[in-house]
Amino acid sequence: MTTKKSTREPNRKARLAGVVAIVMLAAGCSKPIDDRAIEVPKQAAPAVKKEANATASVQAKASPESEWLAADLAYRCVGAACAFEMLGARNKEEADWLRANGYPSSEQLKHFKGLSDDQLRREADAGDLAAMVSFGQRMAAAGDTKTGTQYVHDAIRNGSIYGYYGMSSIFQNTPGLEDMIDSAAYLRVAYILGDTKASVEMHRRYPDLGRIDQVNIDERAMSLYRTMAKSGQPNPRP
Known part of the structure:
Protein backbone atom coordinates (compact mmCIF):
# COMPACT_ATOMS: atom_id res chain seq x y z
CA MET A 1 0.00 0.00 0.00
CA THR A 2 1.42 3.37 -1.07
CA THR A 3 1.19 6.34 1.35
CA LYS A 4 0.52 9.70 -0.24
CA LYS A 5 2.96 12.39 0.68
CA SER A 6 1.43 15.59 2.00
CA THR A 7 1.68 18.48 -0.46
CA ARG A 8 0.79 21.14 2.12
CA GLU A 9 4.41 21.95 3.10
CA PRO A 10 5.82 22.17 -0.48
CA ASN A 11 2.87 24.31 -1.53
CA ARG A 12 3.46 26.65 1.36
CA LYS A 13 7.15 26.92 0.44
CA ALA A 14 6.22 27.60 -3.16
CA ARG A 15 3.91 30.44 -2.16
CA LEU A 16 6.58 31.97 0.05
CA ALA A 17 9.14 31.66 -2.74
CA GLY A 18 6.79 33.45 -5.11
CA VAL A 19 6.28 36.32 -2.71
CA VAL A 20 10.02 36.66 -2.11
CA ALA A 21 10.70 36.59 -5.86
CA ILE A 22 8.23 39.41 -6.50
CA VAL A 23 9.76 41.51 -3.75
CA MET A 24 13.28 40.94 -5.06
CA LEU A 25 12.28 41.77 -8.66
CA ALA A 26 10.68 44.97 -7.46
CA ALA A 27 13.96 45.82 -5.74
CA GLY A 28 15.97 45.10 -8.90
CA CYS A 29 17.40 41.74 -7.88
CA SER A 30 17.40 39.01 -10.56
CA LYS A 31 19.04 36.09 -8.72
CA PRO A 32 16.82 33.00 -8.75
CA ILE A 33 15.28 31.90 -5.48
CA ASP A 34 15.96 28.43 -4.13
CA ASP A 35 12.78 27.44 -2.35
CA ARG A 36 14.73 24.83 -0.39
CA ALA A 37 16.48 27.65 1.48
CA ILE A 38 13.15 28.98 2.73
CA GLU A 39 12.41 27.67 6.18
CA VAL A 40 8.91 27.76 7.59
CA PRO A 41 9.15 29.51 10.97
CA LYS A 42 8.30 27.36 13.96
CA GLN A 43 5.98 28.53 16.72
CA ALA A 44 7.84 29.65 19.91
CA ALA A 45 4.90 31.02 21.89
CA PRO A 46 4.53 28.02 24.20
CA ALA A 47 8.14 28.40 25.40
CA VAL A 48 7.54 32.06 26.22
CA LYS A 49 4.37 31.11 28.09
CA LYS A 50 6.21 28.46 30.08
CA GLU A 51 8.89 31.00 31.03
CA ALA A 52 6.24 33.48 32.20
CA ASN A 53 4.51 30.78 34.22
CA ALA A 54 7.79 29.79 35.86
CA THR A 55 8.48 33.41 36.86
CA ALA A 56 5.01 33.77 38.34
CA SER A 57 5.48 30.53 40.26
CA VAL A 58 8.74 31.76 41.81
CA GLN A 59 7.11 35.03 42.80
CA ALA A 60 4.16 33.20 44.36
CA LYS A 61 6.54 31.09 46.47
CA ALA A 62 8.45 34.08 47.86
CA SER A 63 9.51 33.50 51.46
CA PRO A 64 7.07 34.97 54.01
CA GLU A 65 10.15 36.24 55.86
CA SER A 66 10.53 38.92 53.16
CA GLU A 67 7.33 40.54 54.45
CA TRP A 68 8.72 40.98 57.99
CA LEU A 69 10.48 44.14 59.13
CA ALA A 70 13.90 43.74 60.72
CA ALA A 71 12.48 44.78 64.10
CA ASP A 72 9.75 42.16 63.81
CA LEU A 73 12.10 39.27 63.02
CA ALA A 74 13.44 39.33 66.60
CA TYR A 75 10.01 38.08 67.74
CA ARG A 76 9.48 35.52 64.97
CA CYS A 77 8.88 31.92 65.95
CA VAL A 78 7.83 28.87 63.97
CA GLY A 79 6.19 25.56 64.82
CA ALA A 80 3.64 24.41 67.34
CA ALA A 81 5.56 25.95 70.25
CA CYS A 82 4.47 29.41 69.09
CA ALA A 83 1.06 28.80 70.62
CA PHE A 84 2.68 28.81 74.09
CA GLU A 85 5.56 31.27 73.65
CA MET A 86 4.64 34.59 75.27
CA LEU A 87 7.44 36.46 73.48
CA GLY A 88 7.01 34.69 70.14
CA ALA A 89 5.09 35.96 67.12
CA ARG A 90 3.56 33.78 64.42
CA ASN A 91 3.10 36.70 62.03
CA LYS A 92 4.04 40.32 61.51
CA GLU A 93 0.82 41.58 63.11
CA GLU A 94 1.54 39.73 66.34
CA ALA A 95 5.11 41.05 66.38
CA ASP A 96 3.81 44.61 65.98
CA TRP A 97 1.39 44.00 68.88
CA LEU A 98 4.18 42.72 71.14
CA ARG A 99 6.40 45.70 70.42
CA ALA A 100 3.56 48.21 70.88
CA ASN A 101 2.65 46.73 74.27
CA GLY A 102 6.13 46.73 75.76
CA TYR A 103 7.13 43.08 75.28
CA PHE A 135 15.01 46.86 85.86
CA GLY A 136 12.06 46.71 88.24
CA GLN A 137 12.29 42.94 88.49
CA ARG A 138 16.03 43.15 89.11
CA MET A 139 15.61 45.71 91.89
CA ALA A 140 12.86 43.67 93.56
CA ALA A 141 14.99 40.54 93.42
CA ALA A 142 17.84 42.49 95.04
CA GLY A 143 15.58 43.46 97.95
CA ASP A 144 14.54 46.97 96.83
CA THR A 145 10.88 46.11 96.32
CA LYS A 146 9.75 49.75 96.48
CA THR A 147 11.92 50.83 93.56
CA GLY A 148 11.23 47.59 91.72
CA THR A 149 7.45 47.80 91.85
CA GLN A 150 7.55 51.53 91.08
CA TYR A 151 9.39 50.96 87.79
CA VAL A 152 7.04 48.16 86.74
CA HIS A 153 3.98 50.24 87.69
CA ASP A 154 5.34 53.12 85.61
CA ALA A 155 5.70 50.79 82.63
CA ILE A 156 2.10 49.64 83.06
CA ARG A 157 0.85 53.24 83.30
CA ASN A 158 2.65 53.96 80.03
CA GLY A 159 0.87 51.15 78.20
CA SER A 160 2.92 48.02 78.90
CA ILE A 161 0.78 44.89 79.11
CA TYR A 162 4.05 43.02 79.61
CA GLY A 163 4.34 44.88 82.91
CA TYR A 164 1.67 42.58 84.34
CA TYR A 165 4.01 39.65 83.65
CA GLY A 166 6.68 41.57 85.56
CA MET A 167 4.43 42.12 88.56
CA SER A 168 3.45 38.45 88.47
CA SER A 169 7.12 37.46 88.61
CA ILE A 170 7.79 39.83 91.52
CA PHE A 171 4.96 38.30 93.57
CA GLN A 172 6.11 34.82 92.60
CA ASN A 173 9.85 35.10 93.29
CA THR A 174 10.55 37.97 95.72
CA PRO A 175 11.20 36.87 99.34
CA GLY A 176 8.59 38.38 101.62
CA LEU A 177 6.23 39.19 98.75
CA GLU A 178 5.38 35.70 97.55
CA ASP A 179 1.66 35.58 96.91
CA MET A 180 0.24 33.06 94.48
CA ILE A 181 -3.14 34.81 94.20
CA ASP A 182 -1.63 38.22 93.39
CA SER A 183 0.94 36.69 91.05
CA ALA A 184 -1.69 34.80 89.06
CA ALA A 185 -4.12 37.75 89.18
CA TYR A 186 -1.65 40.03 87.37
CA LEU A 187 -1.46 37.51 84.54
CA ARG A 188 -5.22 37.35 84.55
CA VAL A 189 -5.36 41.11 83.99
CA ALA A 190 -2.99 40.75 81.04
CA TYR A 191 -5.43 38.19 79.65
CA ILE A 192 -8.39 40.53 80.16
CA LEU A 193 -6.50 43.27 78.31
CA GLY A 194 -6.08 41.02 75.28
CA ASP A 195 -3.07 38.76 75.76
CA THR A 196 -4.50 35.27 75.27
CA LYS A 197 -1.13 33.69 76.03
CA ALA A 198 -1.20 35.11 79.55
CA SER A 199 -3.68 32.40 80.53
CA VAL A 200 -1.26 29.76 79.23
CA GLU A 201 1.54 31.36 81.25
CA MET A 202 -0.61 31.44 84.40
CA HIS A 203 -1.32 27.71 84.21
CA ARG A 204 2.32 27.01 83.40
CA ARG A 205 3.44 28.83 86.55
CA TYR A 206 0.62 27.43 88.69
CA PRO A 207 -0.50 24.09 87.26
CA ASP A 208 -2.28 22.92 90.42
CA LEU A 209 -4.77 25.74 90.94
CA GLY A 210 -8.01 24.64 92.61
CA ARG A 211 -11.50 26.03 92.15
CA ILE A 212 -11.28 28.26 95.21
CA ASP A 213 -7.93 29.58 93.96
CA GLN A 214 -9.52 30.41 90.59
CA VAL A 215 -12.32 32.35 92.26
CA ASN A 216 -9.89 34.32 94.42
CA ILE A 217 -7.65 35.03 91.43
CA ASP A 218 -10.58 36.32 89.37
CA GLU A 219 -11.76 38.59 92.19
CA ARG A 220 -8.28 40.03 92.69
CA ALA A 221 -7.82 40.42 88.94
CA MET A 222 -11.03 42.44 88.61
CA SER A 223 -9.87 44.72 91.42
CA LEU A 224 -6.52 45.26 89.67
CA TYR A 225 -8.29 45.76 86.35
CA ARG A 226 -10.35 48.62 87.81
CA THR A 227 -7.46 50.26 89.70
CA MET A 228 -4.26 49.64 87.73
CA ALA A 229 -5.70 49.10 84.25
CA LYS A 230 -8.39 51.78 84.74
CA SER A 231 -10.88 49.38 83.15
CA GLY A 232 -9.10 49.84 79.82
CA GLN A 233 -10.48 48.44 76.59
CA PRO A 234 -8.99 45.07 75.56
CA ASN A 235 -6.50 45.11 72.71
CA PRO A 236 -6.62 41.51 71.41
CA ARG A 237 -3.36 39.84 70.53
CA PRO A 238 -3.38 38.76 66.84
Missing part, protein backbone atom coordinates in the same frame (compact mmCIF):
# COMPACT_ATOMS: atom_id res chain seq x y z
CA PRO A 104 10.85 42.48 74.82
CA SER A 105 12.23 40.04 72.29
CA SER A 106 14.42 37.20 73.56
CA GLU A 107 17.42 39.12 72.18
CA GLN A 108 16.48 42.18 74.22
CA LEU A 109 16.25 40.11 77.39
CA LYS A 110 19.76 38.79 76.75
CA HIS A 111 20.91 42.37 76.21
CA PHE A 112 19.34 43.51 79.48
CA LYS A 113 20.96 40.67 81.41
CA GLY A 114 24.38 41.77 80.15
CA LEU A 115 23.96 45.33 81.46
CA SER A 116 25.01 46.64 84.83
CA ASP A 117 22.36 48.09 87.14
CA ASP A 118 23.30 51.66 86.15
CA GLN A 119 23.23 50.85 82.45
CA LEU A 120 19.85 49.15 82.68
CA ARG A 121 18.47 52.01 84.77
CA ARG A 122 19.54 54.50 82.09
CA GLU A 123 17.68 52.54 79.43
CA ALA A 124 14.64 52.36 81.69
CA ASP A 125 14.78 56.08 82.47
CA ALA A 126 14.98 56.77 78.73
CA GLY A 127 11.47 55.34 78.42
CA ASP A 128 12.09 51.81 77.15
CA LEU A 129 9.06 49.94 78.54
CA ALA A 130 10.73 46.53 78.41
CA ALA A 131 13.82 47.91 80.17
CA MET A 132 11.61 49.45 82.87
CA VAL A 133 10.06 46.06 83.63
CA SER A 134 13.41 44.26 83.59
Whole structure:
Protein backbone atom coordinates (compact mmCIF):
# COMPACT_ATOMS: atom_id res chain seq x y z
CA MET A 1 0.00 0.00 0.00
CA THR A 2 1.42 3.37 -1.07
CA THR A 3 1.19 6.34 1.35
CA LYS A 4 0.52 9.70 -0.24
CA LYS A 5 2.96 12.39 0.68
CA SER A 6 1.43 15.59 2.00
CA THR A 7 1.68 18.48 -0.46
CA ARG A 8 0.79 21.14 2.12
CA GLU A 9 4.41 21.95 3.10
CA PRO A 10 5.82 22.17 -0.48
CA ASN A 11 2.87 24.31 -1.53
CA ARG A 12 3.46 26.65 1.36
CA LYS A 13 7.15 26.92 0.44
CA ALA A 14 6.22 27.60 -3.16
CA ARG A 15 3.91 30.44 -2.16
CA LEU A 16 6.58 31.97 0.05
CA ALA A 17 9.14 31.66 -2.74
CA GLY A 18 6.79 33.45 -5.11
CA VAL A 19 6.28 36.32 -2.71
CA VAL A 20 10.02 36.66 -2.11
CA ALA A 21 10.70 36.59 -5.86
CA ILE A 22 8.23 39.41 -6.50
CA VAL A 23 9.76 41.51 -3.75
CA MET A 24 13.28 40.94 -5.06
CA LEU A 25 12.28 41.77 -8.66
CA ALA A 26 10.68 44.97 -7.46
CA ALA A 27 13.96 45.82 -5.74
CA GLY A 28 15.97 45.10 -8.90
CA CYS A 29 17.40 41.74 -7.88
CA SER A 30 17.40 39.01 -10.56
CA LYS A 31 19.04 36.09 -8.72
CA PRO A 32 16.82 33.00 -8.75
CA ILE A 33 15.28 31.90 -5.48
CA ASP A 34 15.96 28.43 -4.13
CA ASP A 35 12.78 27.44 -2.35
CA ARG A 36 14.73 24.83 -0.39
CA ALA A 37 16.48 27.65 1.48
CA ILE A 38 13.15 28.98 2.73
CA GLU A 39 12.41 27.67 6.18
CA VAL A 40 8.91 27.76 7.59
CA PRO A 41 9.15 29.51 10.97
CA LYS A 42 8.30 27.36 13.96
CA GLN A 43 5.98 28.53 16.72
CA ALA A 44 7.84 29.65 19.91
CA ALA A 45 4.90 31.02 21.89
CA PRO A 46 4.53 28.02 24.20
CA ALA A 47 8.14 28.40 25.40
CA VAL A 48 7.54 32.06 26.22
CA LYS A 49 4.37 31.11 28.09
CA LYS A 50 6.21 28.46 30.08
CA GLU A 51 8.89 31.00 31.03
CA ALA A 52 6.24 33.48 32.20
CA ASN A 53 4.51 30.78 34.22
CA ALA A 54 7.79 29.79 35.86
CA THR A 55 8.48 33.41 36.86
CA ALA A 56 5.01 33.77 38.34
CA SER A 57 5.48 30.53 40.26
CA VAL A 58 8.74 31.76 41.81
CA GLN A 59 7.11 35.03 42.80
CA ALA A 60 4.16 33.20 44.36
CA LYS A 61 6.54 31.09 46.47
CA ALA A 62 8.45 34.08 47.86
CA SER A 63 9.51 33.50 51.46
CA PRO A 64 7.07 34.97 54.01
CA GLU A 65 10.15 36.24 55.86
CA SER A 66 10.53 38.92 53.16
CA GLU A 67 7.33 40.54 54.45
CA TRP A 68 8.72 40.98 57.99
CA LEU A 69 10.48 44.14 59.13
CA ALA A 70 13.90 43.74 60.72
CA ALA A 71 12.48 44.78 64.10
CA ASP A 72 9.75 42.16 63.81
CA LEU A 73 12.10 39.27 63.02
CA ALA A 74 13.44 39.33 66.60
CA TYR A 75 10.01 38.08 67.74
CA ARG A 76 9.48 35.52 64.97
CA CYS A 77 8.88 31.92 65.95
CA VAL A 78 7.83 28.87 63.97
CA GLY A 79 6.19 25.56 64.82
CA ALA A 80 3.64 24.41 67.34
CA ALA A 81 5.56 25.95 70.25
CA CYS A 82 4.47 29.41 69.09
CA ALA A 83 1.06 28.80 70.62
CA PHE A 84 2.68 28.81 74.09
CA GLU A 85 5.56 31.27 73.65
CA MET A 86 4.64 34.59 75.27
CA LEU A 87 7.44 36.46 73.48
CA GLY A 88 7.01 34.69 70.14
CA ALA A 89 5.09 35.96 67.12
CA ARG A 90 3.56 33.78 64.42
CA ASN A 91 3.10 36.70 62.03
CA LYS A 92 4.04 40.32 61.51
CA GLU A 93 0.82 41.58 63.11
CA GLU A 94 1.54 39.73 66.34
CA ALA A 95 5.11 41.05 66.38
CA ASP A 96 3.81 44.61 65.98
CA TRP A 97 1.39 44.00 68.88
CA LEU A 98 4.18 42.72 71.14
CA ARG A 99 6.40 45.70 70.42
CA ALA A 100 3.56 48.21 70.88
CA ASN A 101 2.65 46.73 74.27
CA GLY A 102 6.13 46.73 75.76
CA TYR A 103 7.13 43.08 75.28
CA PRO A 104 10.85 42.48 74.82
CA SER A 105 12.23 40.04 72.29
CA SER A 106 14.42 37.20 73.56
CA GLU A 107 17.42 39.12 72.18
CA GLN A 108 16.48 42.18 74.22
CA LEU A 109 16.25 40.11 77.39
CA LYS A 110 19.76 38.79 76.75
CA HIS A 111 20.91 42.37 76.21
CA PHE A 112 19.34 43.51 79.48
CA LYS A 113 20.96 40.67 81.41
CA GLY A 114 24.38 41.77 80.15
CA LEU A 115 23.96 45.33 81.46
CA SER A 116 25.01 46.64 84.83
CA ASP A 117 22.36 48.09 87.14
CA ASP A 118 23.30 51.66 86.15
CA GLN A 119 23.23 50.85 82.45
CA LEU A 120 19.85 49.15 82.68
CA ARG A 121 18.47 52.01 84.77
CA ARG A 122 19.54 54.50 82.09
CA GLU A 123 17.68 52.54 79.43
CA ALA A 124 14.64 52.36 81.69
CA ASP A 125 14.78 56.08 82.47
CA ALA A 126 14.98 56.77 78.73
CA GLY A 127 11.47 55.34 78.42
CA ASP A 128 12.09 51.81 77.15
CA LEU A 129 9.06 49.94 78.54
CA ALA A 130 10.73 46.53 78.41
CA ALA A 131 13.82 47.91 80.17
CA MET A 132 11.61 49.45 82.87
CA VAL A 133 10.06 46.06 83.63
CA SER A 134 13.41 44.26 83.59
CA PHE A 135 15.01 46.86 85.86
CA GLY A 136 12.06 46.71 88.24
CA GLN A 137 12.29 42.94 88.49
CA ARG A 138 16.03 43.15 89.11
CA MET A 139 15.61 45.71 91.89
CA ALA A 140 12.86 43.67 93.56
CA ALA A 141 14.99 40.54 93.42
CA ALA A 142 17.84 42.49 95.04
CA GLY A 143 15.58 43.46 97.95
CA ASP A 144 14.54 46.97 96.83
CA THR A 145 10.88 46.11 96.32
CA LYS A 146 9.75 49.75 96.48
CA THR A 147 11.92 50.83 93.56
CA GLY A 148 11.23 47.59 91.72
CA THR A 149 7.45 47.80 91.85
CA GLN A 150 7.55 51.53 91.08
CA TYR A 151 9.39 50.96 87.79
CA VAL A 152 7.04 48.16 86.74
CA HIS A 153 3.98 50.24 87.69
CA ASP A 154 5.34 53.12 85.61
CA ALA A 155 5.70 50.79 82.63
CA ILE A 156 2.10 49.64 83.06
CA ARG A 157 0.85 53.24 83.30
CA ASN A 158 2.65 53.96 80.03
CA GLY A 159 0.87 51.15 78.20
CA SER A 160 2.92 48.02 78.90
CA ILE A 161 0.78 44.89 79.11
CA TYR A 162 4.05 43.02 79.61
CA GLY A 163 4.34 44.88 82.91
CA TYR A 164 1.67 42.58 84.34
CA TYR A 165 4.01 39.65 83.65
CA GLY A 166 6.68 41.57 85.56
CA MET A 167 4.43 42.12 88.56
CA SER A 168 3.45 38.45 88.47
CA SER A 169 7.12 37.46 88.61
CA ILE A 170 7.79 39.83 91.52
CA PHE A 171 4.96 38.30 93.57
CA GLN A 172 6.11 34.82 92.60
CA ASN A 173 9.85 35.10 93.29
CA THR A 174 10.55 37.97 95.72
CA PRO A 175 11.20 36.87 99.34
CA GLY A 176 8.59 38.38 101.62
CA LEU A 177 6.23 39.19 98.75
CA GLU A 178 5.38 35.70 97.55
CA ASP A 179 1.66 35.58 96.91
CA MET A 180 0.24 33.06 94.48
CA ILE A 181 -3.14 34.81 94.20
CA ASP A 182 -1.63 38.22 93.39
CA SER A 183 0.94 36.69 91.05
CA ALA A 184 -1.69 34.80 89.06
CA ALA A 185 -4.12 37.75 89.18
CA TYR A 186 -1.65 40.03 87.37
CA LEU A 187 -1.46 37.51 84.54
CA ARG A 188 -5.22 37.35 84.55
CA VAL A 189 -5.36 41.11 83.99
CA ALA A 190 -2.99 40.75 81.04
CA TYR A 191 -5.43 38.19 79.65
CA ILE A 192 -8.39 40.53 80.16
CA LEU A 193 -6.50 43.27 78.31
CA GLY A 194 -6.08 41.02 75.28
CA ASP A 195 -3.07 38.76 75.76
CA THR A 196 -4.50 35.27 75.27
CA LYS A 197 -1.13 33.69 76.03
CA ALA A 198 -1.20 35.11 79.55
CA SER A 199 -3.68 32.40 80.53
CA VAL A 200 -1.26 29.76 79.23
CA GLU A 201 1.54 31.36 81.25
CA MET A 202 -0.61 31.44 84.40
CA HIS A 203 -1.32 27.71 84.21
CA ARG A 204 2.32 27.01 83.40
CA ARG A 205 3.44 28.83 86.55
CA TYR A 206 0.62 27.43 88.69
CA PRO A 207 -0.50 24.09 87.26
CA ASP A 208 -2.28 22.92 90.42
CA LEU A 209 -4.77 25.74 90.94
CA GLY A 210 -8.01 24.64 92.61
CA ARG A 211 -11.50 26.03 92.15
CA ILE A 212 -11.28 28.26 95.21
CA ASP A 213 -7.93 29.58 93.96
CA GLN A 214 -9.52 30.41 90.59
CA VAL A 215 -12.32 32.35 92.26
CA ASN A 216 -9.89 34.32 94.42
CA ILE A 217 -7.65 35.03 91.43
CA ASP A 218 -10.58 36.32 89.37
CA GLU A 219 -11.76 38.59 92.19
CA ARG A 220 -8.28 40.03 92.69
CA ALA A 221 -7.82 40.42 88.94
CA MET A 222 -11.03 42.44 88.61
CA SER A 223 -9.87 44.72 91.42
CA LEU A 224 -6.52 45.26 89.67
CA TYR A 225 -8.29 45.76 86.35
CA ARG A 226 -10.35 48.62 87.81
CA THR A 227 -7.46 50.26 89.70
CA MET A 228 -4.26 49.64 87.73
CA ALA A 229 -5.70 49.10 84.25
CA LYS A 230 -8.39 51.78 84.74
CA SER A 231 -10.88 49.38 83.15
CA GLY A 232 -9.10 49.84 79.82
CA GLN A 233 -10.48 48.44 76.59
CA PRO A 234 -8.99 45.07 75.56
CA ASN A 235 -6.50 45.11 72.71
CA PRO A 236 -6.62 41.51 71.41
CA ARG A 237 -3.36 39.84 70.53
CA PRO A 238 -3.38 38.76 66.84
